[in-house]
Amino acid sequence: RPVAFMAKEELFKVPILKQAIALYGAYPVKRESADRSAIRSALQYLENGWATGVFLQGTRTVDGRITDPKLGAALIAAKAKAPLLPVSLWGTHAIASKDSALPRAVPLTVRIGNLIAAPTSSERSELEALTQRCAQEINAMHDLGR
Template sequence: MNFGYRFLHRFFYIIYKVFFSAKSYNAQEVPYDGGLIIAANHLSNWDPMLISCFLKRPVGYMAKQELFNVPVLGMALKNLYSFPVRRGAFDKTAIKTAINRLKGGECMGVFPEGHRSKDGKMQQAATGVALIAAKTQVPVIPTAVINTNKIFKLGSFFPVIKVIYGQPLYYTGDKVDKAQLQEFTDKIMQQIQNLINSDKT
């Protein structure tokens, strides 16, 4: 981890624990090294660092290109191992960057739905995460984010937020078979939903 990442990692960990009583489950079972994809549902802008701050390895993300043009934010994103992606189009450069990083042994966070859920329910996911998993042959960790959409909302200003890491999934199908890629995507999303359902509080 670079200094900037370590600082932000610790800063957000304290914020989440002190103000939101953040809890994590199964973080110790997430592999400490080797290429890895963390695939999670997406409720708010609080999600990426919540997912990352309980893990002992850096997690990088694709972030929309416009954010890198904001002076302070752009620098922070680079320190967080993030890289730009063009929204609204298939960005081959971003996909190639993701594949190269994963093959190089890095960990990437991915939100298969592609955007934040407006109602807190899981949305239809694109097959991008399955495609990347197929091309890199790295495990995918289904991950559930809970209650971040309630932060600073009337009625639950400081909710208890949680992140639950699941068991790894491996893509074993054909790299170019759209049906098999969709099937793997659906499996990831179902596992995330199962983790959400397992939370009883």
């Protein structure tokens, strides 16, 4: 099943990169606010049979763990009545280097967890609880290391 990923809007300002990532189903998101157009894009991809990849943290962290998860994935799941699938990407923290403007090829470990049922409402408390559960499951998989 193809997966469409939210990607920071700055990536879509680089002409060649914009075309490349759009071909793979990426769509822009404004990370500093609740981006309704990104939510609509995610829902449209889901309606068209795609999965939607949303990074709970919104960016990479130094150690790869989720420390400040955002509610976007749970909100999309609530609106689409779709379950969440926790996925851990171990090793992404090493892709970017302060020494180079270009990303490095590094080995990654991908772990896929169990489905988490869709939220029954869009109430903030339920979305927060579901987001925390998803983050805990991803961090538990991440803690397994390579």
